[in-house]
Amino acid sequence: MYYIHLFNLLLDDPKYENHGLSNIIPIIMIWMCFGLAAACLVFKKQEGDNEQDDIFEEPPRRLSEADEKWYRKVSFSCCGSSPKVRSARSSSAALVDMIQWDRPSEEFCNRARSMSSLPEDKDSFDRIFRNNQKWIESKLIDDPNYFRRLSEGQQPQYMLIGCSDSRVSAQEIMGFKCGELFVHRNIANMVVNGDINLLSVLNYAVEHLKVRDIIVMGHYHCGGIKAACKPKDHGLLEHWLRNIRDVVRHNMTELEAIQDDEQRHRRLVELNVQEQCINLFANPIVQRSQARTDLPRIHGFVYDLENGRLQELEIDFSEKLKPLQAVYSLYEDNSGGTVLQRTNSKWIPNM
Numbered sequence: 112m113y114y115i116h117l118f119n120l121l122l123d124d125p126k127y128e129n130h131g132l133s134n135i136i137p138i139i140m141i142w143m144c145f146g147l148a149a150a151c152l153v154f155k156k157q158e159g160d161n162e163q164d165d166i167f168e169e170p171p172r173r174l175s176e177a178d179e180k181w182y183r184k185v186s187f188s189c190c191g192s193s194p195k196v197r198s199a200r201s202s203s204a205a206l207v208d209m210i211q212w213d214r215p216s217e218e219f220c221n222r223a224r225s226m227s228s229l230p231e232d233k234d235s236f237d238r239i240f241r242n243n244q245k246w247i248e249s250k251l252i253d254d255p256n257y258f259r260r261l262s263e264g265q266q267p268q269y270m271l272i273g274c275s276d277s278r279v280s281a282q283e284i285m286g287f288k289c290g291e292l293f294v295h296r297n298i299a300n301m302v303v304n305g306d307i308n309l310l311s312v313l314n315y316a317v318e319h320l321k322v323r324d325i326i327v328m329g330h331y332h333c334g335g336i337k338a339a340c341k342p343k344d345h346g347l348l349e350h351w352l353r354n355i356r357d358v359v360r361h362n363m364t365e366l367e368a369i370q371d372d373e374q375r376h377r378r379l380v381e382l383n384v385q386e387q388c389i390n391l392f393a394n395p396i397v398q399r400s401q402a403r404t405d406l407p408r409i410h411g412f413v414y415d416l417e418n419g420r421l422q423e424l425e426i427d428f429s430e431k432l433k434p435l436q437a438v439y440s441l442y443e444d445n446s447g448g449t450v451l452q453r454t455n456s457k458w459i460p461n462m
């Protein structure tokens with residue numbers, strides 16, 4: 112009703128001409144209430160925004176460990192009560208503002224000023240390029256022709272199919288130098304039939320580089336393997352994990368007999384490596400090459416994150432493949448048998 116009063120007054124409706132001041136006061140009060148409510152909403156939104164950008168929940172990644180400790184110390188010493196501090200973003204310039212506003216020690220201000228001269232994330236990238244320069248220098252000291260030789264081509268003996276996990280760096284674990292290991296990595300070191308990425312790498316490795324050994328390397332504490340054991344939809348990733356769920360299905364009896372969760376996980380990691388090796392044996396690129404040259408050999412490795420130990424799984428592939436020959440064999444060998452019958456996965460590093 113007061114809306115009507117107001118609008119009619121504004122429109123100068125003659126019907127309301129004689130209304131006195133007592134009628135206008137409630138209208139003004141209502142508008143003040145509206146104004147107050149709107150101000151509260153804006154304030155709450157700003158609070159929400161500030162909380163999202165709160166620099167104290169997660170320090171910027173460009174900070175070193177020492178810097179991070181210092182950063183947290185500064186944060187705790189001057190955060191909380193000040194709206195200006197709470198709205199400070201995770202840039203060095205904001206940090207300088209924050210520190211100056213709360214007047215901390217000169218030492219803190221100097222540190223912050225030196226940081227503010229760096230663009231966002233510059234420090235972490237600087238580290239990468241500094242390390243690269245050091246690495247170049249170390250290689251050239253040992254061999255002035257190192258990079259020229261590498262640029263002429265590659266002849267790796269080994270191909271590795273490993274997990275994308277950042278903790279599992281195959282080259283470092285196995286002590287390979289540049290040019291010695293041809294690598295394909297994906298979640299949970301899978302050999303998925305129809306994966307054009309894997310097939311392209313495999314084709315190039317076998318047909319052109321003529322690698323002698325293909326290693327499938329799994330690792331305990333594999334997030335991909337763990338995810339595939341959960342009754343949960345992982346979205347797009349689920350289409351990939353489905354291949355691991357199939358491995359679980361093929362080995363359900365053995366896995367269900369293991370009571371301990373950790374031991375069951377470790378066994379599934381091993382069984383997954385075994386299944387991916389079998390997928391390689393069944394692959395036409397591999398069989399075509401094996402029919403001609405007996406190579407490549409296929410190996411199943413497992414890496415233990417807890418102690419850094421790498422081991423070759425003892426898998427009798429001849430035995431495993433025997434019942435599968437009728438399905439997967441594509442080539443006969445000279446003796447009238449199949450390529451899969453004379454499968455050799457024995458590790459002969461210097462052949």
Ligand SMILES: [Zn+2]
Pocket residue numbers: 274275276298299300330332333334335336
């Ligand atoms: Zn993994």
